[in-house]
Amino acid sequence: MDYKEHQANDLRYLELLSRQYPTVQAASTEIINLQAILNLPKGTEHFMSDLHGEYEAFFHILNNCSGAVREKVDILFENSISREERAKLATLIYYPEEKLEEIHETVADLNEWYKITLNRLIEICRLVSSKYTRSKVRKALPKDYGYIIDELLNTNYEVHNKKDYYENIISTIIDIDRADDFVKSLCGVIKRLVVDHLHIVGDIFDRGPRADIIMDLLMKHHSVDIQWGNHDVLWMGAATGSRTCIAAVLNNSITYNNLEVIETGYGISLRPLALFANEVYRDVDTSCFAPKMFGDAVIYNAKDLELAARMHKAIAVILQKLEGQVLLRNPQFGMEDRLLLDKMDLEKGSVRIGEGEYPLLDTAFPTIDRENPYALSDEEAAVMEQLKFAFLRSEKLQRHAKFLYSKGGLYKCFNGNLLFHGCIPMNPDGSFMKFDIGCRGLSGKSFMDRAEAIARQGYYAKPGTKEKQFGKDFLWFLWCGRNSPLFGRDHIATFERMLIADESSWAEEKNPYYSYYNDEGVCERILEEFGLRGPHCHIINGHVPVKSKDGENPVKAHGRLIVIDGGFCRAYQPTTGIAGYTLIYNSWGIRIAAHEPFSTTKDAIEHNKDIFSATVVFDRMESRIKIKETDNGARLQRNIDDLKCLLQAYKSGSIKEDHA
Template structure:
């Protein structure tokens, strides 16, 4: 064997491979199996973005696969079931436990209902699993019912003997009182296998109530990747113990009256902040810091509002100081113009921004030392030390952060598509913007790779090391730094929105990328930068809500770029007019689904109210895509080639076969 012919001819590698395939029979069998898989249809990919803690809407779209489950019900039963019956069947698949409780109240002959429903669910399951190998389906089956479901899926109902066998299995399930467990199990298989792989294109956190519930669900998903959004890296930074990221998380959460995820979801006590705020800001004007968004008057009285405003002002001032410390510590961020605490004229109640003086609504800042405005007071230091310890000791938050690092990154190239959350930072002439943060000048993909390494350094570098500190600071930069690839603006106007009445100072100028992402040539250049080329390559982009009510189209640059900001966040929906977009890419092509706002889980279960979705197929393939044409197919071909080299090694005697007789 030519040992210089590359990786597959390396004898040591082949010896390791022979441990798994010890003889010619085993290696040949695997080659045949892999070759057969290459000719199966490509699995379905589901793309979602900008979930923003809206767990009910997320779980519903996940359960429904953006309408794919209902589509299967319609394909099979359009001529035998009414629209209402099909809607009820789809809801049963989405929420089997809850729907079964309701069924008992409305169905007369429950045994007959069980039998009919089991028949229908098995039919749907058979259709959903038809594109997979039997081995892959078996791996997805729940252990308790794996054998039974496998038998039912692979029984030919038309054969008389098998028909009796099939009916006997269902009758026995019902007779033994296991029908409901079995319905739940089959519904789970349908939801698992209707989507082969899930992509989350950023922003799981903030705005909505329970990002932690979304992450628990993603951790249980069989196949998922995540492209970090700016809100995600902010929470990842908080999980590293970055005081600036922790202060930002709290400032955002209190601003929108959304502390449930912190206190209930992650078990982090805000008592230290509350005690400090009540003591220091009790007699201070906090009117500019009242919570925004909906407030439940039954559980949130004037005292609660006053405390929330004090806490908000306390953490906002701490945040302005800590941001200043990061900017001073990292001159390469190029954000010195965002140092504003030292630009306040307390006598005239103004602040100097960009060479001009603007009036301030509020200059009562009792903890700001005018001689050293970016230094925390001793009391603020204690509060932040306690909050940092709480974030670091939250087991659930740390588990979620590790999951985001394991499954996530700044971008993903997958089956010819480039996925990222924010933007590819550009200059005014559409050239890629260069950065010199912990590196010589880098742009495009090279900077993305460097930026991801710095983000990981913030979590994994040794505690107390300079690398840890620079990584934590960089996570904050990714959240809101000038032209950060996840933020995509020249600055974040947190200070101005809180204190400056002149709304012209609130404008956050977008990176030129957003002027160019409608240009097909620019998008093709971006794809090439990331190693992708061809007529069926696309950019899938999150981050910026699509204002559909103003006629904005999520499909840009002639289909080269698709914006799928999910619009899950209710605060954005009056602006966008919808609840955003999701994407389905199956073996026949790509379709984008637009969604109306979700009316809630309870309404969905009780009244079979699905999210109203409109699907548009914007790219249909000339022929059905096979696994051979995907990234997995490329990997399988490499495996086949390796196994062929192993066969040669067996035949030449360089590796001896085991158990071949």
């Protein structure tokens, strides 16, 4: 493009911009507004990872903003009200509807309680809104009470008439029985303004009871992004109709005694699988396939337990067959050694894996054809077609999958931080691993970009095409493939864990990334690969639980990398010793919070019991971060520059003002 063409394009762009700002005054006003915004403190970011369906703990930490809400309560009222009263006030903010029901039953003088509480909530609201423009605060206010809250937040209480005006508003709200609604609205505004943006660094699904409830909550959040975890892409693959991913989802769900999310959450009937399993595996040993039990999870009788084990064995065999088909279809995955069904000697009762031979715990597999072990039987194929139809027709699952694609990706660079769930695959010498899967010799950022494009292809490509099939297979690869950036291991030992007693065969060797991520120089090289440089740039990582009880530190490489998977999932808590890490990044720096296990929402409401969180600030800024130093600030500055060009065009006459 030559200089004249460039000038013509610039002029066309400015003409389009002039439709939004048709006069010098309009453009000037917007420049002043944007310039003022640049000098406000940056908004608070909240980071969570590895939620694994634990919706109650997630909802509580979302509500308390990793302790930020209670911090605001203490700042304002530490010297004026008791710890117990502050705990009650915080719980009210977290769970206003439920707490108000309790208040109605226990408080004698409701009018007095409303007066005191509404004044306190308005004070908190004023504090959390103080670093935003009035325009942004107005946009965050609920439609029904927006005007009233705006008035209360911006009243000068030193002026006598204004004080009366303020008190009359509060009294009227109480007199006309709108106090409960107003309390709920104020609590919502406080939580909305405490955190400006939420990051979910992967693994919303599996293990815990109701990932679908978490997804519903995320879809209502005002500002969120998601870095896909390996468990997320597995469900995304299931939503595409991938039979392999569907079988893996069901295998995981039955293994962890968690069918509620399938049947209740997504309305997917497992009756076809149950009927098939009862018919084929009724008189077959299923002792290796009993589901795992955690916490208060219960299967209520022996028949339920037997059925679950039969269903598990049925889907586990189907999964091994379908995974074999994926590997035979995609030799570029380089995982032929994971074709294990044809390595079984059922008469001898053993299986050959690599150079070793291991005894099998179970040899009763009536649907495996020795001549063609990876072929589904007619009955198995029929079951999978019915399940595929159900997954494709689950409106809620499809809605959630689209949300994951629209708000998610393999990684994100945001305000100097690089967020990803698993790893940047590396070789033993520390170089970035090259892949030839759907590409030719790509590594690092280039491979991550290509991998995300193929993952999207699995959902959006035209049905029946090679692109669609490869995209679906690639979603399975991201879930558990060799050195997948979301899985980060040599292989997943599903077969070994089910059928081999020798635990030495269960080892899943980690990618060398996990040896190098304690090295500050390596972390800086990864950050540079993604265009991030500077002393306050970090990698925010999930996926591998931090064994806090063994003294492992989530902050690695002198603060360059932070792992925030600390055990949201109850199944991991005996290993980690805690119930998860989260991060808060505000205008003063970054702090990490370690959370104790959450009991129940009921306990939190009735006893004002918060999650205890030990907080450590590990990166404090020399001066308060302004919006002009953020990614959004850079966008606003570009807008200012464009508007200044528009002003010049108005002044030179290249574009005429429109005062109509």
